[in-house]
Amino acid sequence: MRKPAGHTIQPPDLLPDVMNPTPNTAAATFLAFDGVVKAYPGTRRRALDGVTLSVPRGAFFGLLGPNGAGKTTLLSMLVGRIAPDAGSVRVGGRAIGREVLATIGMSPQEPAIYPTLSARENLEYFGRMQGLRGAHLKERVQFCLDLAEISDAADRRVEQFSGGYKRRLNLVIALIHEPEILLLDETTVAIDPHSRSLIHQRLRELHASGVTIVLSTHYMEEAEQLCQEIAIMNHGRLVIQGRVEALLAAQANDTLVLMLDREPPLALLARLQATPGLRDVVVEGRRILASASPQRLGALLELLRESGVEARSLAYGGGSLEQMFLNLTGAEQEAA
Amino acid sequence: MNLSHFAMFLASVWKEMRVISRDRLALVVFFVMPVLFVLILSLALRDAFGERPGAGFAVLVADADGGTVGQAVVEALRGNPHLRLVLGGHYSEQDIRQAVREGRYKFAVLIPAEASARARRRVADIAAGVPADLVMEPPVELRLLSDPALRGDYRVVLEGGLNLALYAAEMKLARLQLEKNLRALMGKAALTLPQPNDVHVFSPVRHESVSGGRGGQLPTSVQQNAPAWTLLAMFFLTVPLSVSFIREREQGSLFRLQAMAVPSWVVLGGKAALFFGINQIQMALILAASVYVLPLLGGDRLDPGQHPTALLLLGGSASLAAIGFGILVALYARTAEQATSFSAAAIMIMAALGGVLVPKAVMPLFMQQVSVVSPLAWGLDGFLEVFVRGGSIRDVLPDAARLIAFSALCHGIARLRYERRI
Numbered sequence: 001m002r003k004p005a006g007h008t009i010q011p012p013d014l015l016p017d018v019m020n021p022t023p024n025t026a027a028a029t030f031l032a033f034d035g036v037v038k039a040y041p042g043t044r045r046r047a048l049d050g051v052t053l054s055v056p057r058g059a060f061f062g063l064l065g066p067n068g069a070g071k072t073t074l075l076s077m078l079v080g081r082i083a084p085d086a087g088s089v090r091v092g093g094r095a096i097g098r099e100v101l102a103t104i105g106m107s108p109q110e111p112a113i114y115p116t117l118s119a120r121e122n123l124e125y126f127g128r129m130q131g132l133r134g135a136h137l138k139e140r141v142q143f144c145l146d147l148a149e150i151s152d153a154a155d156r157r158v159e160q161f162s163g164g165y166k167r168r169l170n171l172v173i174a175l176i177h178e179p180e181i182l183l184l185d186e187t188t189v190a191i192d193p194h195s196r197s198l199i200h201q202r203l204r205e206l207h208a209s210g211v212t213i214v215l216s217t218h219y220m221e222e223a224e225q226l227c228q229e230i231a232i233m234n235h236g237r238l239v240i241q242g243r244v245e246a247l248l249a250a251q252a253n254d255t256l257v258l259m260l261d262r263e264p265p266l267a268l269l270a271r272l273q274a275t276p277g278l279r280d281v282v283v284e285g286r287r288i289l290a291s292a293s294p295q296r297l298g299a300l301l302e303l304l305r306e307s308g309v310e311a312r313s314l315a316y317g318g319g320s321l322e323q324m325f326l327n328l329t330g331a332e333q334e335a336a
Numbered sequence: 337m338n339l340s341h342f343a344m345f346l347a348s349v350w351k352e353m354r355v356i357s358r359d360r361l362a363l364v365v366f367f368v369m370p371v372l373f374v375l376i377l378s379l380a381l382r383d384a385f386g387e388r389p390g391a392g393f394a395v396l397v398a399d400a401d402g403g404t405v406g407q408a409v410v411e412a413l414r415g416n417p418h419l420r421l422v423l424g425g426h427y428s429e430q431d432i433r434q435a436v437r438e439g440r441y442k443f444a445v446l447i448p449a450e451a452s453a454r455a456r457r458r459v460a461d462i463a464a465g466v467p468a469d470l471v472m473e474p475p476v477e478l479r480l481l482s483d484p485a486l487r488g489d490y491r492v493v494l495e496g497g498l499n500l501a502l503y504a505a506e507m508k509l510a511r512l513q514l515e516k517n518l519r520a521l522m523g524k525a526a527l528t529l530p531q532p533n534d535v536h537v538f539s540p541v542r543h544e545s546v547s548g549g550r551g552g553q554l555p556t557s558v559q560q561n562a563p564a565w566t567l568l569a570m571f572f573l574t575v576p577l578s579v580s581f582i583r584e585r586e587q588g589s590l591f592r593l594q595a596m597a598v599p600s601w602v603v604l605g606g607k608a609a610l611f612f613g614i615n616q617i618q619m620a621l622i623l624a625a626s627v628y629v630l631p632l633l634g635g636d637r638l639d640p641g642q643h644p645t646a647l648l649l650l651g652g653s654a655s656l657a658a659i660g661f662g663i664l665v666a667l668y669a670r671t672a673e674q675a676t677s678f679s680a681a682a683i684m685i686m687a688a689l690g691g692v693l694v695p696k697a698v699m700p701l702f703m704q705q706v707s708v709v710s711p712l713a714w715g716l717d718g719f720l721e722v723f724v725r726g727g728s729i730r731d732v733l734p735d736a737a738r739l740i741a742f743s744a745l746c747h748g749i750a751r752l753r754y755e756r757r758i
Contacts, residue, residue, distance in 0.1 A: 079595035101597040112588030114351070116358045121351075128347035129598050131340055157358075173592070 030057035036087035047073045049236040060207045062227035063216040069233040071216040105179035109186045111170040115159035130177035144172035164195030184215045220322035234329045258288040259313040268307045348606025370569035378561045393442040394420045403452025412501030444481040463513045555724045558638045562626040563719030564692040571683045574662025578675040581666035600754045615655035641722045646729040653739035654715040660746030667753040686710045714738040
């Protein structure tokens with residue numbers, strides 16, 4: 001796994017100040033995993049290996065980790081489809097059961113919808129399965145269609161939908177019964193920027209209205225933008241948990257973060273690496289990370305202008321979740 | 337079960353109906369193909385079943401005699417409604433053999449010239465007291481040429497019929513000879529013995545079917561094919577059933593329903609109810625076609641019997657058994673391809689064992705004993721009880737009970753599997 005040079009992320013045991021920054025009391029903790037262990041039959045490695053994790057009520061919580069880290073297993077435990085071998089999973093102090101499940105909306109990784117039914121029929125069906133009836137059901141269906149901005153295609157078969165429309169429908173089906181908790185499993189994978197932006201906007205609105213959201217994602221940028229608190233998992237273990245700002249502040253250093261107006265040309269990277277006073281240059285999409293003294297900033301900006309790109313923002317010490325993620329999961333994998 | 341769950345169940349059935357109704361090809365496969373299949377097979381196998389040996393077969397009688405013997409043979413064969421008689425006394429034996437070889441006639445009866453005269457001469461010598469083995473005139477020989485592809489039992493039946501006709505001719509010739517001898521002996525100009533047909537020492541054999549027993553009675557083509565292929569269609573419907581279930585699992589909609597804590601019986605029952613309805617429509621269509629359409633095409637009409645409730649019970653229990661099997665396969669198969677190939681193979685084995693492909697009545701005894709393991713055999717036995725032996729609901733109860741027990745077992749295992757948390 002790629003590991004940006006020049007950034008040193010302290011391992012979890014050296015970050016006691018950012019681990020579980022929210023007091024883990026019964027009042028604050030809404031979703032609680034306590035020493036959860038799970039091993040699937042026929043596999044040597046545990047899918048979850050003693051995970052203790054808490055999510056406060058009303059949080060926008062990011063669950064990060066590479067494939068096989070145990071994120072989907074955790075979410076599946078919350079909806080009662082997987083039982084822990086040891087430990088406990090509780091929601092609002094209650095074990096997972098029919099009453100708890102009625103408060104949860106789940107948006108699975110792949111659009112869990114009936115392709116030969118229309119969007120409206122899908123919403124009506126899942127609404128009925130949540131116990132909604134009559135005028136209330138109609139009202140909720142229309143609300144969800146509007147929320148996803150797919151009212152224009154409400155009566156079209158879903159198999160004719162674009163990927164973005166399917167993802168939006170997949171999300172709002174989870175909201176049909178006005179859940180207190182929304183679980184999102186890689187909800188914005190492989191969709192167009194417009195749909196992703198719309199989904200992000202809706203998630204912010206839902207969070208503002210008091211819904212507790214748990215987002216499992218690969219996209220660090222997405223987690224950074226949306227989540228207040230995150231947990232990073234690897235190989236079934238919790239690597240780190242904390243508030244996003246606190247975690248990012250913990251890795252503040254002399255790293256210069258430049259956000260450009262567009263992705264830089266390839267030749268620019270070589271010129272940056274050859275520029276005296278700049279070290280550990282990394283280009284990530286529109287973002288450039290480098291160790292640089294403030295005295296070299298003028299020369300750097302000039303170089304950008306010559307290459308035809310402009311800096312939109314510039315900051316020091318801004319580590320990113322992605323760097324932290326790569327360092328932590330990379331370290332874990334090496335240890336494993 | 338509460339009202340809310342029942343409303344969910346109705347919604348689940350409604351959803352399944354919508355999904356299926358939008359698949360036109362599936363509708364053709366469900367309803368049109370089984371009916372066509374039964375019509376085609378019932379017509380094609382019309383003469384291979386039941387009590388119709390030689391039905392509609394063309395038989396050529398080459399009567400080079402034209403006398404008493406030829407008349408007796410022709411009359412005997414004319415009396416058989418299943419034979420189409422063609423008289424061709426002028427054909428040469430070579431032409432006749434060629435015609436049989438080409439399949440234009442299944443049988444040809446060759447009556448030699450002078451057969452009646454020779455028979456009369458032999459009767460006269462025997463009546464005059466000459467020992468039979470010293471009579472100069474040898475017995476008259478009739479020959480029967482047959483298509484080698486024809487079932488042996490048909491040939492035996494025809495041989496028996498011909499021998500009976502010859503025996504009648506022999507008796508007639510003997511009576512005439514006896515009259516002649518008596519007239520000469522008694523010096524009377526006219527003396528007539530009673531005609532054998534007027535004697536009636538024995539009344540004709542009266543046939544009576546005895547219902548209630550099983551086996552030993554071959555159904556007609558339509559009696560065998562209509563229920564057999566109805567059952568096969570019901571069980572083959574488990575393939576789309578399990579595939580639709582697996583597709584839902586792959587799409588994630590099943591996971592979503594499970595995450596909503598929708599009761600298992602709502603999800604499984606929604607599918608089962610729809611496919612149960614499809615099965616009943618299939619059966620009604622096949623039976624209707626067998627009763628009303630098949631006779632128009634030249635086939636036998638299916639007599640649905642006097643006990644429609646017995647048919648309803650059998651149709652319902654066979655459908656439940658098939659659906660239980662389909663859901664069980666769906667829950668254990670990992671992919672749709674796996675479910676399809678396994679179901680198809682398993683159903684064909686059950687059908688072969690159950691007398692669907694080959695009637696149980698023509699199977700060897702040990703195969704008939706093995707066939708009791710097949711749910712299709714239970715269903716078919718029940719239907720044959722109604723169609724062939726006029727069975728009532730009481731007669732088919734054991735078969736229906738076996739099917740329902742099989743269904744309950746499959747559904748029970750499937751439900752446990754569905755609800756199992758990993």
